[in-house]
Amino acid sequence: MKQDAAPADFDTLQAWLPRLREGDAALPRLSPRALALLESLVAEPEQVGVSTISQLAERHRANASMLTRLSQALGFSGFKAFQALFRRDLTGSTFYSTRAERLLDFGETPAAEPGAFPDQALWQQEMANLSAAVSGLDAACLERAVERIRSARRVHVVGLRASYGAAHYLAYYLDYLRRDVQLVSSRAGVTVEQALHLDAGDLVIGIAFRPETRISVDYCRLAVEQGAGLIALTNHARSQLARLTDCTLTAPAEGPFFFNPMSSLFLLVELLLSRLAREMGSEAVAAIRRREALIARLTIE
Numbered sequence: 001m002k003q004d005a006a007p008a009d010f011d012t013l014q015a016w017l018p019r020l021r022e023g024d025a026a027l028p029r030l031s032p033r034a035l036a037l038l039e040s041l042v043a044e045p046e047q048v049g050v051s052t053i054s055q056l057a058e059r060h061r062a063n064a065s066m067l068t069r070l071s072q073a074l075g076f077s078g079f080k081a082f083q084a085l086f087r088r089d090l091t092g093s094t095f096y097s098t099r100a101e102r103l104l105d106f107g108e109t110p111a112a113e114p115g116a117f118p119d120q121a122l123w124q125q126e127m128a129n130l131s132a133a134v135s136g137l138d139a140a141c142l143e144r145a146v147e148r149i150r151s152a153r154r155v156h157v158v159g160l161r162a163s164y165g166a167a168h169y170l171a172y173y174l175d176y177l178r179r180d181v182q183l184v185s186s187r188a189g190v191t192v193e194q195a196l197h198l199d200a201g202d203l204v205i206g207i208a209f210r211p212e213t214r215i216s217v218d219y220c221r222l223a224v225e226q227g228a229g230l231i232a233l234t235n236h237a238r239s240q241l242a243r244l245t246d247c248t249l250t251a252p253a254e255g256p257f258f259f260n261p262m263s264s265l266f267l268l269v270e271l272l273l274s275r276l277a278r279e280m281g282s283e284a285v286a287a288i289r290r291r292e293a294l295i296a297r298l299t300i301e
Contacts, residue, residue: 005075006074006075006076006081007074007075007085009085010045010085010086013042013074013085014042017038017039017042020035020038021035028073028074028075030070030073034066034069034070034073037060037062037066037067037070038070038074040060041056041060041086045086047059048083048086049083049086049087049210050087050210050236050239053067053068053079053083064079067079067082070082125261126261126263126264128252129251129252129253129261129263129264130263130264130267132252132264133250133251133252133264133267133268134267136250136252137249137268137271138248138249138250141246141247141248141249142249142271142272142275143275144246144247145231145247145249145272146272146275146276146279148203148229148231148247149174149178149203149205149231149272149276150178150276150279150280152201152202152203152229153180153201153202154180154181154182154198154201154202154203155174155178155180155181155182155202155203155204155205156182156183156184156194156195156198156202156203156204156205156219156223156228157170157171157174157181157182157183157184157204157205157207158184158204158205158206158207158216158219158220159206159207159208159216159233160184160185160213160215160216161213162209162260162262163207163208163209163213163216163265164185165262166207166233166262166265166266166269167183167184167205167207168183168185169266169269170205170207170269170272170273171183173273174273174276175291176287176288176291177273177276177277177280177284177287177288178287184219192215192218192219192222194219195219195220195222195223195226195228196222196226198223198226198227198228199226199227199228200227200228200229202223202228202229203228203229203230203231204219204220204223204224204228204229204230204231205230205231205233206219206220206230206231206232206233206241206244207232207233207234207265208232208233208234208239208240208241209234209235209251209253209260209262209265210234210235210236210239210260212234212239212240212241216241217240217241217244220232220241220244220245221244224244224245229245229247230244230245230247231245231247231248231249232244232245232247232248232249233248233249233251233265233268233269234248234249234250234251235250235251235252235253235260235264235265236250237250249268249272251264251265251267251268252264253265
């Protein structure tokens, strides 16, 4: 019987798994070890999409040649063609539903241990994300970010869709500390073309998690082309946003959650605001008091 061609998308590859386990004659025959490796890769497509072959080999206790052979056995020309399938999935419109389905199919939803409160596994993973964010923090980048925020003529904060909450939080409190802070929001009618008004004296703080929102990335890219500085907050150090700047703060977002865990992102936002306020010293106190006085006078609190 003629074997099926290599899967054209991630959903097809995922659908192959039960058929491969059953030994479907229309599909390649994989050894138990190769099948186990494939199942592990399919269970974490984000990691496969952004990691090198060496990193994946180490993570899955295999070797690069085994990953290459697996790719070829599935009908791909090599590992890069196999990985491209996962990278396309990272930007696809079914990113979250695919993740949810995968977590349910593979039984990866958090399960409470006897005597533990429900969803303890999710809480533990979020604590691990917070710890990883702090231990992996690039102190030099944080210092550069604070200095750029202080010295910029204008600061635009852009983070749409799932990242909008963190972007709003950051822009709101930055506006307490300095002037000319603008939250880029499609709801306010701000478009990518707004970045054309930026230049070398300005700064953009871009926030985007996988799957990265195209408008956010395009806004940051256009701002950089205009000469503006860029600080990136993302959950992948090799994301599209990170490749546009030399200053990236990474918020790990691992774990069995249907959407993107955001605890570490808000921690980085708080660290950024806290460091900025400390560096500003009495200047920050005076700026906050001016805002508080205005709020009291207008009774808008």
